[in-house]
Amino acid sequence: xxxxxxxxxxxxxxxxxxxxxxxxxxxxxxxxxxxxxxxxxxxxxxxxxxxxxxxxxxxxx
Numbered sequence: 001x002x003x004x005x006x007x008x009x010x011x012x013x014x015x016x017x018x019x020x021x022x023x024x025x026x027x028x029x030x031x032x033x034x035x036x037x038x039x040x041x042x043x044x045x046x047x048x049x050x051x052x053x054x055x056x057x058x059x060x061x
Contacts, residue, residue: 003033006047007057 004011010031016024033048040047049057 003030003048005031005033005050005053006038007049007053010050010052 002011010033012031013029014026015029017027018024032051034051034054035046036049036054037044037046038049039045
């Protein structure tokens with residue numbers, strides 16, 4: 001399975017890398033994912049979570 005955020009589903013984004021001469025070539029951007037231990041159904045599991053979700057979870061909403 002590809003690396004995507006367990007909470008929000010954020011993953012790889014694609015787009016164009018544009019040079020000074022405006023020549024475009026395809027490239028990808030990866031989300032800032034960290035592997036963290038969280039509780040899923042009462043059991044601790046290792047999951048990939050993006051840093052924005054980690055920050056929100058740390059707040060304790």
